[in-house]
Amino acid sequence: MPATMNKQQLLNQTLTLLKKKFPAPPEPDKRPVLEEVVYAICREGVPSAKADAAYARMRSEFFDWNEVRVSTIQEVANVFEGLPDAGDRAKRVVEFLQEHFERTYSFELDDLEKKGLKQAAKQLARYKDKGVSDFVVAWVTQRSLGGHAVPLDEPTLRVLRRLNVIEEGEIDDLEAVRGSIEHFIPKAKGFEFTEEMIQLADAVCVADTPHCPHCPLKADCPTGIENLSKPKAAADKPKPKSR
Ligand code: SF4
Structure with missing residues (x-):
């Protein structure tokens, strides 16, 4: 991430950019x-x-x-x-x-x-x-319970790793990682964050080779910046860093 951008700023920026490209669906009716x-x-x-x-x-x-x-x-x-x-x-x-x-x-x-x-x-x-x-x-x-929690599945964790919001070693303590994300993402944005991240992970920041050139986060994401800084021939082969 740019040196001046801390994790809070990066996540704020991520939410702003994702909202335009992958808007969250309307909140569904509450289930039992x-x-x-x-x-x-x-x-x-x-x-x-x-x-x-x-x-x-x-x-x-x-x-x-x-x-x-x-x-x-x-x-x-x-x-x-x-x-x-x-x-x-x-x-x-x-x-x-x-x-x-x-x-x-x-x-x-x-x-x-x-x-x-x-x-x-x-x-x-x-x-x-x-x-x-x-x-x-x-x-x-x-x-269901109206609490502040941010569910983190593997695709969401992959995006957060690539954004350098979480480090490789932190992943072992999922509860602690979740606690820190919940600190950055306010309760009112929790639904939106969950929905937008999964869409990004599914459509663009896919597991094997992320489509960084088409990603709305490419200007701020350290992995995207690294992948896109490679000369074209080198970026095509070997594959961009996937993590
Ligand atoms: S720039 Fe690339 S690595 Fe970063 S979030 Fe977007 S697709 Fe993923």
């Missing part, structure tokens, strides 16, 4: 908490249009949550076709529903809304080995 957990599993690392389609297929092809719970992983994975790691996602959904059903004999989780935010996040985190990741906890906190 359990449904938001399942949606977040569909949504992790996936832009809204693709996740919405997969989630809608699941809702139309299964009679209710109990039918999803007792289905095979393959049957659930079939409706996630086209999403990355469809089988793993299906496993997470089934394991979460199974665990929740065994604990409560229900498919309700709305009592979380009556708990304090910390207590609610702690309760959700108990499903950590049953499909609920840090991303899912933060997502539900942001979308």
Whole structure:
């Protein structure tokens, strides 16, 4: 990043630029908490249009949550076709529903809304080995519980690494990374940030070879500046720095 630009300024600038090229979709209607957990599993690392389609297929092809719970992983994975790691996602959904059903004999989780935010996040985190990741906890906190949380999935972390907002070694402590991003991104911008970053990561700042020449952040992103400073022949071969 330019020497005079600190992380706060860079993230402010990122939000301003992304808003023009990848505006966030309108905020959707609030879902019941359990449904938001399942949606977040569909949504992790996936832009809204693709996740919405997969989630809608699941809702139309299964009679209710109990039918999803007792289905095979393959049957659930079939409706996630086209999403990355469809089988793993299906496993997470089934394991979460199974665990929740065994604990409560229900498919309700709305009592979380009556708990304090910390207590609610702690309760959700108990499903950590049953499909609920840090991303899912933060997502539900942001979308259902009215708290300030910024869900970070792998594509968003990739962009933040390339922007040098987070360092390679920091990634091991995801909660700490999230805490620092939540410090920079105010609650009112949390939804917008989440939606815009995933669109950028999906369309431009892709995993293997980022399309820096077409990126709205290219003037401020250290990785983009480095990639674009290479002579054309050298930039084409070998591949630009991907990180
Ligand atoms: S300039 Fe390149 S590396 Fe930086 S965010 Fe844009 S696409 Fe990613």
